[in-house]
Amino acid sequence: MKITSPEAYLDSLRRLDRRVYVLGERVDDTVDNPLTRPSANAVAESYNLGDEPEAEELLFCKSHLTGETTSRFTHIHQSTDDLVDKVLMQRMLGRRTATCFQRCVGMDGFNALYSVTYECDQAHGTDYHRRLKDYLEWVQGENIVVEGAMTDVKGDRGKRPGEQADLDMFVRIVDRTPEGIVVRGAKAHQTGALNSHEILVMPTVGMREDEGDFAVSFAVPSDEKGITFVLGRQPSDTRKMEGSPLDVGNPVYGSQEALVIFDDVFVPKERIFMAGECDQSGKVVERFASFHRQSYGGCKVGVGDVLIGAAQLAATYQGAQKASHVRDKITEMIHLNETLFCCGIACSARGEATPSGGYMVDPLLANICKLNVTRFPFEIARLLQDIAGGLIVTMPSAKDFENPEIAPYLDKYLKGVDGVSTLDRIKIMKFIENMTVGCGAAAYLTESIHGAGSPQAQRIMISRLADLDEKVGLAKRVAQIDD
Amino acid sequence: MKITSPEAYLDSLRRLDRRVYVLGERVDDTVDNPLTRPSANAVAESYNLGDEPEAEELLFCKSHLTGETTSRFTHIHQSTDDLVDKVLMQRMLGRRTATCFQRCVGMDGFNALYSVTYECDQAHGTDYHRRLKDYLEWVQGENIVVEGAMTDVKGDRGKRPGEQADLDMFVRIVDRTPEGIVVRGAKAHQTGALNSHEILVMPTVGMREDEGDFAVSFAVPSDEKGITFVLGRQPSDTRKMEGSPLDVGNPVYGSQEALVIFDDVFVPKERIFMAGECDQSGKVVERFASFHRQSYGGCKVGVGDVLIGAAQLAATYQGAQKASHVRDKITEMIHLNETLFCCGIACSARGEATPSGGYMVDPLLANICKLNVTRFPFEIARLLQDIAGGLIVTMPSAKDFENPEIAPYLDKYLKGVDGVSTLDRIKIMKFIENMTVGCGAAAYLTESIHGAGSPQAQRIMISRLADLDEKVGLAKRVAQIDD
Amino acid sequence: MKITSPEAYLDSLRRLDRRVYVLGERVDDTVDNPLTRPSANAVAESYNLGDEPEAEELLFCKSHLTGETTSRFTHIHQSTDDLVDKVLMQRMLGRRTATCFQRCVGMDGFNALYSVTYECDQAHGTDYHRRLKDYLEWVQGENIVVEGAMTDVKGDRGKRPGEQADLDMFVRIVDRTPEGIVVRGAKAHQTGALNSHEILVMPTVGMREDEGDFAVSFAVPSDEKGITFVLGRQPSDTRKMEGSPLDVGNPVYGSQEALVIFDDVFVPKERIFMAGECDQSGKVVERFASFHRQSYGGCKVGVGDVLIGAAQLAATYQGAQKASHVRDKITEMIHLNETLFCCGIACSARGEATPSGGYMVDPLLANICKLNVTRFPFEIARLLQDIAGGLIVTMPSAKDFENPEIAPYLDKYLKGVDGVSTLDRIKIMKFIENMTVGCGAAAYLTESIHGAGSPQAQRIMISRLADLDEKVGLAKRVAQIDD
């Protein structure tokens, strides 16, 4: 039954029968758990038409498979306009939620596999592209959330998959039958894992010839037998369980990551999209990475918009908004944020069609985009803290504001300008705390470094994709050096 | 007679009868003067089809006025594709010349005036748009170079045009007759002034109601009576006159600026595009600035490509190209350079049609582009100097290499790796000297700060164009602050 | 009774009878409360001789008042060597605790007031310097902790103390009697307030002639009638109450801030060090700020040392320590950290005697020091997160590691290199989480911006203290411009 509203989405999650551990205990329901609910709310926004005039056009588009209207999160990009619209959609949802809305990894996984399965079939005579299209058609029809799962736990970073003391450090095929395969391993840092109906697994590095068991891609329901989820902690996470929205800062929305363990999980043939084609594995990684590095030029920019607004609001609430240094810092925040947006747009506008017909971003510019994302949000957060003031880490708790013995003191002494209630000032300060040193920082800062690959991964790609020989030729010509 | 080749262009320059001063002396010919020839060569590349496969498509397009093929430098952008192609063309010419090819200012001036004259006519019942189209049609037909002249000398920066002790600090109308106007004043830092057939003057700031004489825009031939040019000096400029291409570093191409003085110059009616419409003057400034701030996301990126190639070549010539810190610095240079390109592309791809039909870049993103240009080339140049080594400022002169008493010493002791001639190594080092502390630095560094407006001008626009109120609304919503 | 050990210190705290609110509830004991104990432990290190060979010489020195051995935290600096030793002591304690050990504010307050009371007595015939010496002698004899309290809550930043709608926004004298004064107001962000026996109040800005009631400095016991403390929240603070040292990251040490409210508190004459001498108030602020800006060149450097060690350890535990980019990032962390140390040392070594005999740091260089502290720790933290990996915000909870159903999975899949236990790897990751986005970040990041004054305060002082006229003279001479 197609999911058509945020409420229907939350209901569908409640119906999943998964093995989930949260803070050391097994939990049945992640929707009505206060710790994980905000992250479900963030995903639910992808089902919410909202009130932005451009929302409908951004959130939905026409499926090239069925001709039906489909969520862009389940769509294969058919043009550079599609690629640009993806970024605009992400910025919009970042503005709504001020956090990670978690549904992009699956979208980027689909799009990477779409072109690679096509090329794999050409090269190996396999049948993966057809399977993927069938799967996608079903996903579009149901409008479900599919988590893209790439990052293996990796063990010793100095060793390759096949060299690890424990071979399970990278998800691998441990058995092959005519009906399918059995896989074992774990995927780490799985964003939105608890909010997904399906898991789409991809390899995490390009595999060598003798590493065929690790060159594996497939989809499974998130409540498949053998799968266990362990929720990761975030800073200040348990504030969500205190019943004090004030102290949470961003009380409605949040993000979430989990460790997803595959303990000999069976995958039927029709859901396998790679199983041993080593020469294709690196392409999946690079294309997925390119799409996901593009994504950061949208979502984090949307979050940045909220942070810029928070800076302006905090300054206004304490009477500092006209100081030239405050205005200058806010201008710098805008400048950095829009530079990220430029990168997101540019790699999209310079995209090109793959042989499969699906469109791919410019991979060099997508890597440029992400490398900037590993830097600028930190400077934006620092400027935001500068403008907000030290109060963000010295504010009393919500419970203090509720205690009649001291609430009048707090109301009196933590007031800013006339005409603004102390509590409103505290609200924006708690929000800023959340985003710069609280659970929001996990998504806005740490994830900005490591999501879609750590900075060094981008640098390696940039070095590889920039045609240095051509540039040497340019220099020789201008300096009149003969070859 | 339409100019159709670099040679024809140079010949046409030779035929101009102008009042030009170079290093204190009046000169008749700027083409065959070794000091100014390299800058003419750079402009001439805009007439050179070259050997890049994409060159023709980038350098030429179809005029919307005549349907004829026209140089893109004389074209009014008709789509976002046109805006993107402009950037690609600029990057290509930057790669050819490693300097400023000077013809963009006129192109950007046309495009700014095209939409503003249209709106001015709507608001004031004037006839400027038709005049500009006629003028453009002639320019396209002849394929001549038109310099865009905006920057006034400005006198005391703490005072407005009308408050200056000497009112001529901003170009102004000193007389009006039925046939036209008489103007006085001077335009500073006029890039490519000596390589232009025509001068297209625009106001340099938005004018107030009582500053109507300063709200003036017009075109005049560069050899009009009353106009004087004084060439500006650049670092190491006279090396071009020493007859030693080696010491010049970039022996073929260069840039050039002049002070252009208007000593009561008459402008006929048909060439006047603004004369007192104060409310339109600010729009010209902002739109021109936006177009020109976009331009920097193309041309300087092309120059950056050459510098990256030079870094790689210099490292290779001295056996350091495999050192991890060298590779890392080159990767950083690429990253910064491509970030600028992203900004150039993004403001183009997000452009929109004006009421006139001409397309305009996204002004916020164009300002973001330029603000990055005021920073990154400096870091690129620093990294380049780091990789090249101190030799760039301690190399003997070309004449030393020609003196048989010491040439053998120099050949022996300044050699890098086996298989590379000492002179080739010196050539790339002299090029790097040129670009980072020589005359190339005037175009690549100083111009990157101040061309198209100094950094503070971009910051003011960024602050103005970013919708802070909307962002405050986003922050309030997420932090649950009621209005 | 003189406090001579960490244990004796903690006991003395237990004996205080204060009005303290923690998370909305009144608490009697802050020592045995798991939320606040780590911060008491950090202060207790100032009483711990420790095992560093230089510790005794740094922690203790000879009082110039009594000739007795005294804690350096209660000492008036008698030489530039004393100033340097202060920085070395702070670096040492930062290395022990990886957080703020909170006792410096009082030390810096004493030293600021020491010279200003001397000069005030000279100018106004007051008796403050003698009182302060008497007070200090007592403090040294008891070896108690004195909190320096400067930052007022300030209300509307666009208005001066006397212009606020509520005059209590700055601590002020509301009554004067022959025996003393009565004060009202609140001090915000009071570091270590709950770990102090005494509070030493100073004004927060220079006061104008008509703001005499705000020009007030005095000392009171922390359990004086009318004083209320409200503890501020820090990120992840309640993890300290979960009984899971693992999840705390830095389980033994922490920092803490409180809002300290003075509700008509009586101060006897002998403890008043300023009461209306407006012309002296600015000097207290500037000197205290200089001393405290110096302090950051010691303590944060010590914390930085631990973070650099953590980076190296985390990299080693996952087999990445030999990667050139990892080594380069660690080198950059060291570089930034030691640059801060250079600033701490330089402002100390360039210190000078005040008329009182007490030594004062070089105020320009102390401001330089702090302005760098508002920047570099953020970059150090970003690099640390880069090296550590995304795991720092996606790790399961300590309770997951204790649950036998999933602990084996976690032990298996979160392992790094052979020979290192998974739990050890997790410990260093949790520590890095604490320091970069957890409660440690409050002290290492946010406090680095705002402690001892926000960046703009340093910039104003730098601009004021750098002799621009002299520099203009230098430029004129070299450029041969006659006056």
Next chain:
Amino acid sequence: MKITSPEAYLDSLRRLDRRVYVLGERVDDTVDNPLTRPSANAVAESYNLGDEPEAEELLFCKSHLTGETTSRFTHIHQSTDDLVDKVLMQRMLGRRTATCFQRCVGMDGFNALYSVTYECDQAHGTDYHRRLKDYLEWVQGENIVVEGAMTDVKGDRGKRPGEQADLDMFVRIVDRTPEGIVVRGAKAHQTGALNSHEILVMPTVGMREDEGDFAVSFAVPSDEKGITFVLGRQPSDTRKMEGSPLDVGNPVYGSQEALVIFDDVFVPKERIFMAGECDQSGKVVERFASFHRQSYGGCKVGVGDVLIGAAQLAATYQGAQKASHVRDKITEMIHLNETLFCCGIACSARGEATPSGGYMVDPLLANICKLNVTRFPFEIARLLQDIAGGLIVTMPSAKDFENPEIAPYLDKYLKGVDGVSTLDRIKIMKFIENMTVGCGAAAYLTESIHGAGSPQAQRIMISRLADLDEKVGLAKRVAQIDD
């Protein structure tokens, strides 16, 4: 005859009989040559008592060898105060000259060799320390200029000295006789080579056991048989020969480098300070480098002072000095400049005695100092260009200002605020041109990267000198990880 005045110094240079090539021609006199005179003037300032109150104390001190007053440039540091005074002297001379005064390399060479020869004699039973003291006593008595010569030409950077195709890429002993040695090779980038009476040669890298011929240190007169000097070019160098002080920008002072070629030069025994003791060669390099990296924390700071003054003056001359962004940029320039000073002071104040009795800077902090110098001057120069405006690279020539046909135009149109002559404004602009893209940039920018070793050399030392194991221990203790 002891040199006791700038004039006497210049006369002594005139008497040297050297083989010098300048711009391809052999020249007899480098003092009265307009191209090289400014660099001689800069060195001459080391003989000029000047008018600063602290000058005498900084420029002169008591020799520990003779008890006589001696130039600090020939002194062996006897205390940390001496080390600090060295930095203060360098800042003072940087303020006077706005360039490199070239005499520090020799001073730093003496001080490095002083301790190493002492230790070498202990280890090898050699007699070098006594020889060096005798030499120094003579140098102090004559007060001559001794150039320190370290940097070899190096050939292929991927190969060691003994692996080069041409073994002369590193200065080496080609013959040994009972009376002395014969050396061959070349030293590059020799600052102040043409202004020195003597050359003190040191090895450029630590040598391995089988590279004994390269482990060589000695002193020779600069007019010794077999030595050839070839002057290096700097940007805009020939402006000094145009007879137009205005266009030079810094007409009196300059710097200079030369390639110094040793074509089988004989060195008598008494002037040899190392000849084959490979284990000592690395120490010379590291100590010299430490001293010279300290030096940059003095001299470049002095130059920075002049640039800050120039920024303020340029802004004032065009009426922009009150704009908040201008004031902010100047504050940033001061901040960066004083951070460098902090590093220079800190490595000096933390210096320690060597076994020889001579004092050595803290090597870690000296490397920190220099690494900052490879960055901050570039940002200072960028900010200076930002404030000055594009005019710095578009100004007409001095000859234009002298041509009566156009001088009135220039005087009128290049004027800034009332009350300041156009020519004064142009003077400061030409100075800024000189310092940021002219010959001054060679000393202020390029030399700041590569002088005393390129950035990577500092990074390697920083990594080596920071005790990472100790820091790992700190992290383990705080995170409670058992060894």
